Amino acid sequence: MSGVSEPIIAAELILDSAAVLGTNHDYELHQVVTPFANLGSHSVATFDDLGSGTVYGARKYVSSDRLQLRSILLNAAALTDLNSAAGGSFAIGGSITSVPGNEQGIFAGSNNTNSVQLKLTTAAAVPEPSTFALLGIGGIALVGYGWRRRRHQAA
Numbered sequence: 001m002s003g004v005s006e007p008i009i010a011a012e013l014i015l016d017s018a019a020v021l022g023t024n025h026d027y028e029l030h031q032v033v034t035p036f037a038n039l040g041s042h043s044v045a046t047f048d049d050l051g052s053g054t055v056y057g058a059r060k061y062v063s064s065d066r067l068q069l070r071s072i073l074l075n076a077a078a079l080t081d082l083n084s085a086a087g088g089s090f091a092i093g094g095s096i097t098s099v100p101g102n103e104q105g106i107f108a109g110s111n112n113t114n115s116v117q118l119k120l121t122t123a124a125a126v127p128e129p130s131t132f133a134l135l136g137i138g139g140i141a142l143v144g145y146g147w148r149r150r151r152h153q154a155a
Contacts, residue, residue, distance in 0.1 A: 051095025
């Protein structure tokens with residue numbers, strides 16, 4: 001997030017759904033509050049945190065999603081937290097919230113380099129109204145200076 005300097009106005013997480021096991025899975029993205037230093041600890045508390053925070057987005061995965069890149073649009077809560085994390089780190093957890101049968105899985109075998117992408121859309125820098133006023137005054141001053149110079153040269 002260190003390269004993001006403009007406000008984030010839209011975001012989507014793109015995931016490679018390598019193996020969709022079963023028929024229909026409801027998948028949710030969640031806020032993660034576990035400190036980054038502890039995310040690799042493999043503790044039960046860290047695992048539970050990946051699927052228990054504020055919901056950032058959701059998607060239903062079906063059998064035809066297998067081996068496809070699929071996107072999940074992030075909601076306003078995620079955008080607020082992404083903008084708060086500008087210049088720092090940001091983590092998103094996920095969980096399957098429906099259990100249609102004994103087999104549940106979506107991302108098993110996701111190992112290609114494009115398997116996870118966070119696509120951010122930022123707001124374009126918009127000049128302040130005072131910037132336009134200064135440009136206008138500068139333009140008028142240049143026209144006045146040119147008019148006055150021409151008048152003195154003619155005399």
